Amino acid sequence: MTAATGDPRRAHDVADFLARLRRLKERSGCTYRQLEERAARNGDVLPRSTIADALRRQALPRPETLSAFLRACGADDEIPLWLEARGRLAEQAPPGPPGATASRPASGEPHAVAGGPEHGQPLVPRQLPAPPALFAGRVEELAQLDAAADDGDAPGRTVVISAIGGAGGIGKTSLALRWAHQRLDRFPDGQLYVDLRGFSPDPEPVPPDVPLRNFLEALGVAPASIPHDLDAQAALFRSVVAGRRMLIMLDNARDTTQIVPLLPGSPTCTVLVTSRHRLRGLAVTHGARLLALDxxxxxxxxxxLAGHLGRHRVADQRPALDALIEHCGGLPLALAVVAARAAAHPDHPLAALAQELRDTSARLDALTAGEATTDLRAVFSWSCRALQSPAGMVFDLLGVAPGVELGLAAVASLTATPVAGCRELLRQLEDTSLVQQPAPGRFRMHDLVHLYSAQQTPARHESADTALRRLADFYLHTAYAADRLLDPRRPPVALDAPEPGCAPQPLEGAAEAMSWFDLEHAQLIEMQQVAMRRGWYPRVWQLARTLVTFHARRRRSRDQLTVWHAGLEAARESADLTAQALAHRYLGQAYTAERRDEDAFDHLRQALRCAQQGGDTGEEARTHYALAVGWERHGDFHQALDHARQALTLVQDLGSAVEEARALNAIGWLEARLRRYDEAETNCRHALDLFRRHGHPDGEADTLHSLGLIAQHKGEHADALTYYQQALEMYREVGNTRGEAESLDSLGQVYAARRQYADAHRAWRRTLDLLDAQQRVREADLLRLRMASLPRR
Structure with a gap:
């Protein structure tokens, strides 16, 4: 080694001595990390930060640091030469500036600096890394940290920052450093910092004794005075910091076990812990504040991004900037990578980078700055590495799901895991911040984490296709059972048995069924699209069929068009004539609701043709009923009545009382529109009796509304109000917001006719809220005109 560095005793000053040490490091061919690992194998404690600091500063390293460094470099036999040279330079050097290091006394007393213990003052460590150069948002989180630090009832509480809303890259360390540097005046006795490497390229996290030794040395305890036993080290640390107003930042912790030995006992100290784990144990045993970071x-x-790129650049490229923000999903690390790439090419349009990120198959490739710590795949993989095998399997299979949010029962079927066991595995994923639980029993992945999981799963699981089939069957069979709860009289559909391991979610009652549809609607549509892409054609139109009652009650005719266009394509692909008739009829009904008469009649005629070709009398009758509704909306009441009567004749031959009642109500409604009030009332009362005898609340409410119309047109306003109010209550009971809006509108009309203008205004105001929620723009605009003309009394 002396060939590379020369005899250290020839160093003429401290700078020359340090330059020779730097050449010795270069000659060794080791990185700082490798030197730290070598030192550990030699029984020395030599943190990377200590090596880097020693070689960078213009002060002599401590003898023990110098010896450990030389041993790590493989220069054991030269240690006496270097120590001799260091001793000579130490005697010649004048007192250093505050913070400069000198050799420690062997007594174990706190280390002396200028103004140090010989003047009665302890050493003040300042170990915090620099704060983030650019920082945005987190106002509420910073306030929560302030509140935790100011908690007078529990001074010195541990504050835990946990990235519940996402995995690595959510900005935990940036937030902690931002807050710490803004509040340095709170900690006049110093700040200690350690990266515990709980989630990092290193295979194992840092054991607690390593930072404890470093903390004690930084606080002036001689290495020889530090005990070897972990509990004794922790006790000594608590004694040294007792009474000091200090900040201890424990960054990137793996779990509570790693943290507890590093906690001070003094209420004057504040601890910041960042971790991808939620660290519930720390909250339970040490009163930690759990701060959710999303x-x-x-x-x-x-x-x-504007801070990184300059506001003038982003102002000129707003659409591209919005696309970049969408593709990064609010993840600070992804945004920083995008900013670095854009800053490297200031003349390139942001749209080019946005286009690169638009491709989901290559998005994670684009979100890297060339190093492990700025590579999203690597950052996510460190979280996955901490998972035990069953939880890892759940994480992998979540990538199979088409959406980023699933309910507990859906995940259980996806993974073929009992619900109780699945809940525990998801808790492990939540604790590692790979999923979050926005509501009880609902689990969501960040978009980029989901993308990472989706790209990893095929390589690791041959059963991914089977898992997706289980999920499709979960949604199909649960939705079918829910639809039967809403309308048990609807003709049944023969479903294949679900995949082994699939457990449909049990539901009780119509109200729970409607709530489930509200919650899972987006997932049902996504699942239908997956089934279409996979060629699972019966599942496609069957899923559409399960949504009919829900779509009708919620007046979601555009969603009905979406699912049944897919259903029609699937029925054609499988050459299923009955399914084609269904698809055409439901498309015709949805187009009727959207007032697109030409499309509606085209599909309804095709539905009638398919039903007749297939010999399906029931479907033929239902199509005539749909044509009656279509012609009534079109304003041709005579042609509508003709189709309603054809529907009645066909269903009477089938012996279906509920469908007979539906046809009778349609006939009565149309006769009322033609001012044949006596015949209309007779048919509607017959329909009401059938609906009540066979327990069909939707049909009963529809018929009460028809009887209200008849009474209104006959000028019997008191009876009309009674019928409309009864219909309204029944619609609300079953969650039929379409019928609720129509009943309220009719009530408003009767109130206006009776000059009860305040009541009319209230009814129409509630109608307007429902129409807006259902996106019935044209009807809402017409109602606003009526309300504007209403006298104010």
Whole structure:
């Protein structure tokens, strides 16, 4: 080694001595990390930060640090030469500036600096890394940290920052450093910092004794005075910091076990812990505040990118900037990578980078800055590495699901795991911040984490296709059972048995069924699209069929068009004539609701032709009923009545009392529109009796509304109000917001006719809220005109 560095005793000053040490490191060919690992194998404690600091500063390293460094470099035999040279330079050097290091006394007393113990003052460590150069948002989180630190009832509480809303890259360390540097005046006795490497490229996290030794040395305890036993080290640390107003930042912790030995006992100290684990144990045993850290909002993400790129650049390219923000999903690390790539090419349009990120298959490739710590795949993989095997399997299979949010029962079927066991595995994923639980029993992945899981799963699981079939069957069979709860009289559909391991979710009652549809509607549509892409054609039109009652009650005719266009394509692919008739009829009904008469009649005629070709009398009758509704909406009441009567004749031959009642109500409604009130009332009362005898609340409510119309047109306003109010109550009972809006509208009309204008205005105001929620724009605009003309009394 002396060939590379020369005899250290020839160093003429401290700078020359340090230059020779730097050449010795270069000659060794080791990185700082490798030197730290070598030192550990030699029984020395030599943190990377200590090596880097020693070689960078213009002060002599401590003898023990110098010896450990030389041993790590393989220069054991030269240690006496270097120590001799160091001793000579130490005697010649004048007192250093505050913070400069000198050799420690062997007594174990706190280390002396200028103004140190010989003047009665302890050493003040300042170990915090620099704060983030650019920072945006997190106003509420910073306030929560302030509140935790100011908690007078529990001074010195541990504060835990946990990225519940996402995995690595959510900005935990940036937030902690931002807060710490803004509040340095709170900690005049110093700040200690350690990266515990709980989630990092290193295969194992840092054991607690390593940072404890470093903390004790930084606080002036001689290495020889530090005990070897972990509990004794922790006790000594608590004694040294007792009474000091200090900040201890424990960054990137793996679990509570790693943290507890590093906690001070003094209430004057504050601890910041960042971890991808939720660290519930720390909250239970040490009163830690758990701070949930989620993705940045679009506005915060825009501010962050503008800070990196300059507001003039982003102002000129707003659409591209919005696309970049969308593709990064509010993840600060992803935004920082995008900013770095854009900053490297200031003349390139942001749209080019946005286009690159638009491709989901290559998005994670684009979100890297060339190093492990800035590569999203690597960052996510460190979280996955901490999972035990069953939880890892759940994470992998979540990538199979088409959406980023699933309910507990859906995940249980996806993974063929009992619900109780699945809940525990999901808790492990939540604790590692790979999923979050936005509501009880609902689990969501960040978009980029889901993308990472989806790209990893095929390589690791041959059963991915089977898992997706289980999930499709979960939604199909649960939705079918829910639809039967809403309308048990609807003609049944013969479903294949679900895949082994699939357990449909049990539901009780119509109200729970409607709530389930409200919650799972987006997932049902996504699942239908997956089934279409996979060629699972019966599942496609069957899923559409399960949504009919829900779509009708919620007046979601556009969603009905979406699912039944897919259903029609699937029925054609499988050459299923009955399914084609269904698809055409439901498309015709949805187009009727959207007032697109030409499309509606085209599909209804095709539905009638398919039903007749297939010899399906029941479907033929239902199509005539749909044509009656279509012609009534079109204004041709005579042609509508003709189709309603054809429907009645066909269903009477089939012996279906509920469908007979539906046809009778349609006939009565149309006769009322033609001012044949006596015949209309007779048919509607017959229909009402059938609906009540066979327990069909939707049909009963529809018929009460028809009787209200008849009474209204006959000028019997008191009876009309009674019928409309009864219909309204029944619609609300079953969750039929379409019927609720129509009943309220009719009530408003009767109130206006009776000059009860305040009542009319209230009824129409509630109608308007429902129409707006259902996106019935044209009807809402017409109602606003009526309300504007209403006298104010």
């Amino acid at each position: 993705r940045l909002s679009d506005a915060e993400a825009r501010d962050l």
